[in-house]
Amino acid sequence: MKLITKFVLIYLIVTIIVLGIGGFVSYHVIKGELDNELKWRFLDRVERVTYLLEQGKNFEGSVSEENHTNLEIVALPNRIEPNVEIRDTLVWHDRLQQREHNLKMVAHRNVDGTSYRITTYGALVESDDITEAVIEILLWILGLQVVGAVGVGFIVSNRLFKPFRKTLKRIKNFTLQDKKPIPAENTSVAEFDDLNRFVEEMTSKAVSDYVNLKEFAENASHELQTPLSIIKGKLELLTETELSPEQYQFVEDSQRSVKKLSRLSESLALLTKIENHEFVETENINLSTLINESTQAFDEFIALNGLTVETDVEDDVFVQMHPVLTDILWTNLFQNAIKHNIKEGRIHIELTKQKLEIANTGRPLSSSPGELFQRFKKDTVDSKSIGLGLAIIKRIVDQYHYTISYQNDEEWHTIKITF
Known part of the structure; x- marks a missing residue:
């Protein structure tokens, strides 16, 4: 994942979290403000009714005074201390034909020695409506944030990170064989x-x-x-x-x-x-021809050691390698199979477009197969061996990103290179 893509994703994740928290807070703030506004309107209505009562106006039962609906004024037989009570209630809505949530205020007031119960109520803004409004606002904000993040991330950052990408490209193309360091270039960014x-x-x-x-x-x-x-x-x-x-x-x-x-x-x-990658040039090498010619060249040495060589070489198997390294790779493999064989032993060579496999008879392996590819690692103390043959083979194989494995099955020792 590219740096700018990761930055945009992190930015959007943080934005979503912040908007979620902001939405939760906004919902409760808006709902609280609406409820408080409705309460203040009810209190204002109660105070106006109390004033009219003090002016001698007579109210009987439910009234609609000065466009104030949902107002009920009842004179009480007993005196009650002034108080205000607010609670939620359900009121039948004729148009919707269902009960709707309302806020109800019951206030007691004393006027000229008479206690009055003043009741008023009004429709609340429903929680679902507030939630839908908040979500719609947040989605608009999130959409704008996404557009802004993508715009900043993939347009503005192309210019901002241009020096970094240029430096990265120069590092990728750097090779020790050129013997030239990468000169520093000045940019507008200190980092x-x-x-x-x-x-x-x-x-x-x-x-x-x-x-x-x-x-x-x-x-x-x-x-x-x-x-x-x-x-x-x-x-x-x-x-x-x-x-x-x-x-x-x-x-x-x-x-x-x-x-x-x-x-x-x-x-x-x-x-x-x-290891210093001095053999960087590659050619299309016919490995089939190389193996066939080398086995013929070793005929006398093979006969002298009483060995039998079996080949199963597919025609025209080409590999993209340096010719010198190809010759060293195969020569070391073949000499290793001859050197570590037994009297009247056998060698089996198999070559396909997918792999090169060479197996030879020999004494059972006493150490770990993986250790044999290390420098100066030998399974036996042999004055003729310097312990670098398989290490050289492994280094060549690694340079071309092939894979090599060593397997020992009783008297058979098999080295397999997968192209």
């Missing part, structure tokens, strides 16, 4: 200026850290390869000299360690490049 300055500082630091890290990784990898090459060459020369069996074994162990260290350096450098 947006603060945001733009923060974005500039943040991207400047990110670019600086990225450049430093990239240079360090490249330099470290390059500088490490030079002494490793020298050590490798010296060890090869050493093998050509006269060595005892024990000394020769030491040299072989050293050579294996040097090769492992060299592979480790190359793999870490590759992993860093992948």
Whole structure:
């Protein structure tokens, strides 16, 4: 939900609550004012009748005096102290042919030693009528509020939030590979200026850290390869000299360690490049052709290990990936299936437009399958493995928003990538 939409909804919810409370208060205020006005009219009528009685005018029974209807004046035999009583009553309405709510006032007045009961009544404004009037007014107000909120929210705010949307778009398009921070732009809103300055500082630091890290990784990898090459060459020369069996074994162990260290350096450098999104270009890669050609290229190595490879590869399965990453992904998967297999084991490869699945026989898994995708996580202590193959595969898969899973069913180990 967009910010302005959420703001308008919150505004309308608050408006409805306020109008509801206002309607409740308005109803009681209006009803109270109308009732009080009617009471004051009745009191005025009583006072006028009392004045006429004091002037000697004679009233008998129900009268209509000076256009005052619903007036009854009765002389009482006993003297009663002056008082006023107000209550609700029901009076028959000839036109509506039903009883209607009325307000009735009974007043006692003493004139020249005689007590009089003066009764008058009149129609009340019904609660339903007040409620309908209040609701109608509130609906008009709410309608105007909705129109105003929508107008302000979606017309005025388009100009108000334009700098924010522009900054957000620039953040979305920002990439470390460009090595350019997002420059701050001045706006007419202080909060947006603060945001733009923060974005500039943040991207400047990110670019600086990225450049430093990239240079360090490249330099470290390059500088490490030079002494490793020298050590490798010296060890090869050493093998050509006269060595005892024990000394020769030491040299072989050293050579294996040097090769492992060299592979480790190359793999870490590759992993860093992948995580820094240096392989951003993509091509339409025919994965079917790549898999078929690579399995043929490994025929001798497969035969040497006594393995059987079964393929179920659908023709012309294309993926949108960087060609180098595609080759690394498949090579690591296939080498992993060969390396961790058993004697006279099997490998099954299945490729469709929806998934790539490679399964190999092997020893039962002793650790959690999810941990194998972490760096330097190995199920067994193997001097030949550096523990980065599956981590590289996982990082490539994540970059293209594919999903990968690892399943172990007795002797079968299956890695599945869903496109």
